[in-house]
Amino acid sequence: MMQDLTIEGFSVPAGERARGQISALELADGSSVQLPLVLINGAKPGPRIYIGAGIHGDEVNGIALVNRALAAIDPKTLSGSIVCCPVQQPLALLADHRLPISQYLKSPLDQAPTDAWTCFPGDPQGNIAQVMAATLFRLISQCDAALDVHTPTRGGRYVPIAILPHMNLGEPAREAERMAQLLGTGWIMRGDKGMYVSDGILCVEATKAGIPGFTFEIGEGGRLEEDQVAIGAQCVANLLIGLGMIEGDQVPPAETHVMRDFLGLRANRGGLLITERALGEAVKAGDVLCRIFNVYGDEVEVVSAPEDGLLVRTTTLGSVSKGERVATLGLL
Structure with missing residues (x-):
């Protein structure tokens, strides 16, 4: 029998879902930056997966597609549990910018690094980006796997593509590759150099910690695109079906390109x-x-x-x- 999902002070009974917020930062006026959470605890045993989106403020497609995918899940038929943070950097979303630009402009040198995505596992005593990354990594560390959803920045458009951490991370990296195949985008990047496999990137540090994870890029930054949201939501469903967490038929791509x-x-x-x-x-x-x-x-x-x-x-x-x-x- 499934136990309650207990995380960050929330307790969700088996077969139920909940929404909540956790405090990540205090701003100069005393207000708190809250990270939104969607917690779904299945009625049957299974893995616990972390799903994150919106760590860059122009990545609205990712926010929409994870919400659509999760809205279709019935907790009473779910095996395992889902911990989702649909907006991983609220300050960037408020700025409608890839980064929380107002904080960076306030004190550029003190706020470097500025991108929480590159700061994992974070530092609870560091700057804003590092504190945010540390808070998110605390959530990720309580899960068995991680999916990190992105779009490119404004002015760029990707095919739906799963981007793996480097393969020298052992069994967790091999499991990340299996998960990427289950996602069913038709496009997988299995590289060993460049930004996406660098130390500090969310999925790299999660995989190092034994939590297989990868990056999912889709669509264009700064735009909410119905066709990309639909494709992305189906990909998330494909992954959950492949992991045995939900029932249904995967929608496979016509062809998968591994680059x-x-x-x-x-x-x-x-x-x-x-x-x-x-x-x-x-x-x-x-x-x-x-x-x-x-x-x-x-x-x-x-x-x-x-x-x-x-x-x-x-x-x-x-x-x-x-x-x-x-x-x-x-x-x-």
Whole structure:
């Protein structure tokens, strides 16, 4: 028989769900920054999974899709339990910005690092980002697995993609890869270098601690997109079905691409950007990906694929400066 789900002062009986908030920070006016929680305790034994979204304030697709996925779950038929924080950085959401920019502008040097996502496992005696990460990691540490939901920043769009921690983390990393397959996005990045596998990233530090986790990116930052919310909610359901937590039929992708690295391409000229390839399309070395035109209408740069790959991220901005990213390939 399932026990009560007891976490952060909440106690949820078997077969029930609850909402709550936990205090994470005190601001200058004495008000408290509260982390919202959705707690679902199944009627039957099973794993406890942590699901987090909105650690960046422009990632509203993630907030919407986890809420939709959880709303469809009946606690009386759930096996195991779910601990969800749909907004992992409320200050960033209030700013409608990737970071809690008002705090950073107040004291830039004291607030570095600024991104809680890069600060795990955090420091309860550190700066705002580190305290927030420590609070979240306390939740994660009480679970058996972790799913971290994201979108790229404004002006970028990803295919739905599961991004794994590096594979040198032993059995928890292998379990994270199994979970990524269950998610059913059709796109998996299994890389060993770059930002997503760096120390301090949420899923990397969770996996180091024996809690298999991975990053799920979908859609575009700063936009709430119904089609992406629907796809993402189905992916979360796929994962829970695959873990034996809920009943139902998974919706598998037509094909799954497992990639070994990201290759980001940046503009050498500034101007107006026109992308010529569809997101998710396979490209060959030499294929034209996008073109840049100056303000007089002259074509000043043609950006071509330097090698074969899959177009996993496009830039949706209408204009770019030299040095800005214009496309990202996934290399097989």
